[in-house]
Amino acid sequence: MQKESRKRTIITGILFLVFLLFTVMVKTIDVQPVGPEGSFVGFAHINQFVFELFGVNLLWYSITDWLGAAAIAVSLGFAVMGLSQLIIRRDIRKVDARILLLGVFYLIVVVFYFFFERVIVNYRPVLLSGSLEASFPSSHTMIVICIMVTAMLQFHHYLRHRKIWLWAADSISVLIIIVTVIGRLVSGVHWFTDIVSGVLLSATLISLYCTALKYFGESK
Numbered sequence: 001m002q003k004e005s006r007k008r009t010i011i012t013g014i015l016f017l018v019f020l021l022f023t024v025m026v027k028t029i030d031v032q033p034v035g036p037e038g039s040f041v042g043f044a045h046i047n048q049f050v051f052e053l054f055g056v057n058l059l060w061y062s063i064t065d066w067l068g069a070a071a072i073a074v075s076l077g078f079a080v081m082g083l084s085q086l087i088i089r090r091d092i093r094k095v096d097a098r099i100l101l102l103g104v105f106y107l108i109v110v111v112f113y114f115f116f117e118r119v120i121v122n123y124r125p126v127l128l129s130g131s132l133e134a135s136f137p138s139s140h141t142m143i144v145i146c147i148m149v150t151a152m153l154q155f156h157h158y159l160r161h162r163k164i165w166l167w168a169a170d171s172i173s174v175l176i177i178i179v180t181v182i183g184r185l186v187s188g189v190h191w192f193t194d195i196v197s198g199v200l201l202s203a204t205l206i207s208l209y210c211t212a213l214k215y216f217g218e219s220k
Contacts, residue, residue, distance in 0.1 A: 019204050027121060116134060155173070
């Protein structure tokens, strides 16, 4: 048990170091004023190439926004589930550990969201609101991946005896993730490196959640 927990912790640490290294690279490699209002962007040639390849598609921007709202609705569903358990069982210690951990996980995701709203790595390639906006990492990508992957972990626990429902839940979750990641890229509202960093940070946070889940003896 300790060996497995140590292994998962090491994997989480490695993923976080990869994310940090990638962030440093974005801030130092091929940094050019190719963004709106002359804003600087790392990996400028790659980012500019991908941006010009897809252009700006606000339809995809709207689609991914709605998918993000759907993901948040899923998270609220688990919040209601945890609250219901607390009311019925009248003791927070009797609420499923995986649901309590999920609440902590959501809080950590929110912290990272606000952190990168304050600590600007680069700005969006387009002016959506008429002014520069933080773009790294793609918070939309991070939020959707984090919510839907951890939701799948819950589905595999609570729906493990309902195979059809489990298959449907998994399929919808994977579809939401794929469409969001691809749609956010082709919409043109993020640089390519924003999407990559969003995926890397999501992988780190999900690995952290899985490590905690294993430590508390909840994962299968």
